[in-house]
Amino acid sequence: xxxxxxxxxxxxxxxxxxxxxxxxxxxxxxxxxxxxxxxxxxxxxxxxxxxxxxxxxxxxxxxxxxxxxxxxxxxxxxxxxxxxxxxxxxxxxxxxxxxxxxxxxxxxxxxxxxxxxxxxxxxxxxxxxxxxxxxxxxxxxxxxxxxxxxxxxxxxxxxxxxxxxxxxxxxxxxxxxxxxxxxxxxxxxxxxxxxxxxxxxxxxxxxxxxxxxxxxxxxxxxxxxxxxxxxxxxxxxxxxxxxxxxxxxxxxxxxxxxxxxxxxxxxxxxxxxxxxxxxxxxxxxxxxxxx
Amino acid sequence: xxxxxxxxxxxxxxxxxxxxxxxxxxxxxxxxxxxxxxxxxxxxxxxxxxxxxxxxxxxxxxxxxxxxxxxxxxxxxxxxxxxxxxxxxxxxxxxxxxxxxxxxxxxxxxxxxxxxxxxxxxxxxxxxxxxxxxxxxxxxxxxxxxxxxxxxxxxxxxxxxxxxxxxxxxxxxxxxxxxxxxxxxxxxxxxxxxxxxxxxxxxxxxxxxxxxxxxxxxxxxxxxxxxxxxxxxxxxxxxxxxxxxxxxxxxxxxxxxxxxxxxxxxxxxxxxx
Numbered sequence: 001x002x003x004x005x006x007x008x009x010x011x012x013x014x015x016x017x018x019x020x021x022x023x024x025x026x027x028x029x030x031x032x033x034x035x036x037x038x039x040x041x042x043x044x045x046x047x048x049x050x051x052x053x054x055x056x057x058x059x060x061x062x063x064x065x066x067x068x069x070x071x072x073x074x075x076x077x078x079x080x081x082x083x084x085x086x087x088x089x090x091x092x093x094x095x096x097x098x099x100x101x102x103x104x105x106x107x108x109x110x111x112x113x114x115x116x117x118x119x120x121x122x123x124x125x126x127x128x129x130x131x132x133x134x135x136x137x138x139x140x141x142x143x144x145x146x147x148x149x150x151x152x153x154x155x156x157x158x159x160x161x162x163x164x165x166x167x168x169x170x171x172x173x174x175x176x177x178x179x180x181x182x183x184x185x186x187x188x189x190x191x192x193x194x195x196x197x198x199x200x201x202x203x204x205x206x207x208x209x210x211x212x213x214x215x216x217x218x219x220x221x222x223x224x225x226x227x228x229x230x231x232x233x234x235x236x237x238x239x240x241x242x243x244x245x246x247x248x249x250x251x252x253x254x255x256x257x258x259x260x261x262x263x264x265x266x267x268x269x270x271x272x273x274x275x276x277x278x279x280x281x282x283x284x285x286x287x288x289x290x291x
Numbered sequence: 292x293x294x295x296x297x298x299x300x301x302x303x304x305x306x307x308x309x310x311x312x313x314x315x316x317x318x319x320x321x322x323x324x325x326x327x328x329x330x331x332x333x334x335x336x337x338x339x340x341x342x343x344x345x346x347x348x349x350x351x352x353x354x355x356x357x358x359x360x361x362x363x364x365x366x367x368x369x370x371x372x373x374x375x376x377x378x379x380x381x382x383x384x385x386x387x388x389x390x391x392x393x394x395x396x397x398x399x400x401x402x403x404x405x406x407x408x409x410x411x412x413x414x415x416x417x418x419x420x421x422x423x424x425x426x427x428x429x430x431x432x433x434x435x436x437x438x439x440x441x442x443x444x445x446x447x448x449x450x451x452x453x454x455x456x457x458x459x460x461x462x463x464x465x466x467x468x469x470x471x472x473x474x475x476x477x478x479x480x481x482x483x484x485x486x487x488x489x490x491x492x493x494x495x496x497x498x499x500x501x502x503x504x505x506x507x508x509x510x511x512x513x514x515x516x517x518x519x520x521x522x523x524x525x526x527x528x529x530x531x532x533x534x535x536x537x538x539x540x541x542x543x544x545x546x547x548x549x550x551x552x553x554x555x556x557x558x559x560x561x562x563x564x
Contacts, residue, residue: 063452083452090445093492094320095499105442105453129500149453 013041016079016153016185017062021071024057031057034209035071039153039185044176044199048190049206055189056086058206059155062187082151084142086158086189090130098133098141099126108148120144120174135162139171147178154178156188172199293419296412300521303414303422304535307475308487308513310426313433313506314471315488315513316495317464320444320502324489325375326363329382330465331472331484333359335389338406338476342399343392349421349473356469359385364465386481409480409532411521418477425474429467436463441502479532487513490539497546512542 016039023033032054039045039062047055060066061073063081090096102113117123120140125133133141139159146154159175160168176199179186188200205211293299318327334352341351359381366377393401402410414422433440442450443457450457475484491513492505499505519542520535527534 060448060452065448065451081452081454083449085446085448088446088449091320091322093496094444095496095501095505096445097501100501101445104445105438105449105455107438155452 016076018074022068023070025069039187041185042183043201044186045202046188046200047204053206080151082146082149082154084146084156096130102145116144116148136167154184154186299414300411303419304517305514306422308517309510311487312491312510312513315492316506318488319492325378327485329378330356331481332382333385334481336385339389339392353469353473356472360465407480407482409478411478411531483532483536486536490543494543494546
């Protein structure tokens with residue numbers, strides 16, 4: 001059985017999924033390219049990036065929903081995946097209670113189902129039709145379903161979408177709890193470019209390729225952050241400021257920090273570690289919007 | 292008991308409805324009504340080809356319907372045209388091709404109306420055996436496929452990520468559809484097969500709290516439609532196939548009536564983001 005693992009990447013457990021220089025192209029265009037990524041047992045990896053930056057594509061490639069067109073993906077043999085996709089549209093014509101949703105991909109005992117629903121805080125919704133749930137309730141139900149599988153790897157594509165701010169903090173708290181209790185690895189996509197879970201071990205910023213990666217910087221003491229989100233949320237949320245060493249120009253070329261301009265930004269161009277303090281007068285958002 | 296033509300028709304029709312009900316639920320859930328129609332229309336091309344190549348009609352219809360569905364999946368992947376337009380092209384061109392080919396075959400007497408609208412009153416004991424044998428196989432496979440197919444219907448990516456092979460489920464489902472069309476053609480005809488798939492399932496939706504219950508209720512609704520339609524057809528001397536569909540429609544309309552407890556909340560949201 002899985003035992004509780006230390007969350008820090010240095011001491012984290014076995015490798016669950018590894019991507020080497022993975023790229024996915026559709027109709028002659030690269031959706032994402034040159035992605036190196038790994039998730040270990042007990043580790044939380046968060047993908048951030050603007051719309052269309054290939055976050056979902058990367059996550060789907062990691063779990064084998066999409067086959068990479070270049071590079072390769074290695075998954076641990078017999079890897080159990082629990083997946084919460086970005087969009088789940090359930091046709092009204094399909095009657096489905098929350099309870100029935102729990103056993104969608106695998107059978108489970110009613111006690112287990114009750115426990116998973118209770119852990120996700122939706123035990124009272126067991127008999128409700130899925131189509132009648134609110135956005136936040138539905139997200140929790142989907143999370144309970146994915147968690148019920150006792151996955152080795154939990155993949156959450158924007159798990160807090162459609163959830164208000166208080167609910168968001170509570171959901172992040174729940175996700176952390178799942179990791180602590182089961183020791184699974186978590187690959188998560190953040191719906192917000194700048195907000196990631198405080199417990200994230202590695203943040204990877206995508207923009208068609210890996211722009212940068214690193215541990216999230218704690219900004220709980222930052223006055224802007226407290227002003228924006230309040231002190232109570234600081235426990236569960238962190239602001240990850242990322243510093244770009246290159247800018248995507250309008251014509252598709254890339255200007256690097258040293259002023260040179262190249263045709264492409266190779267994956268290795270974007271790698272740097274966040275051992276330095278980010279200059280707070282150059283908001284990261286600006287660098288991203290330059291595209 | 293099976294010596295009476297009307298009893299044979301009832302037994303055959305109910306046997307078919309027990310299969311089309313559950314299968315039809317997936318047609319409704321997956322929004323494949325037009326797809327089913329297209330496969331059914333291609334059956335006439337199957338009839339014509341089997342007559343030319345002198346093979347068993349059911350085998351010919353099954354093969355052509357299966358081929359049509361595979362062709363559709365391939366064309367869909369190329370994304371040249373919308374699925375809707377592709378279905379329209381395939382549906383009517385296979386029907387027209389079948390009609391033209393049958394017209395050319397002056398050496399065989401083809402009961403075109405029989406193929407288009409069915410002739411349930413003419414079923415033989417052998418037909419009944421085929422319906423129940425084939426139907427049992429289709430239902431058995433559907434039960435075996437139930438979880439992966441339902442998961443793929445709810446969300447293909449979840450099914451794929453969690454190891455349930457949605458593409459395989461989809462392919463087997465298509466083959467089951469082709470088999471049911473081949474079995475059902477003689478009973479209700481090419482033009483009305485989809486009605487037996489969709490209308491009972493739609494009727495069942497109103498009263499079902501879960502997918503399994505909906506499948507059972509659809510089978511019951513289908514069987515009631517067959518019994519009601521055939522009885523009415525005997526009573527009023529109306530064509531049997533269309534009468535069954537009219538009976539199914541009547542049941543569906545009844546299901547739309549507001550219930551006394553006015554539980555309308557389940558219709559409030561059509562989809563969830």
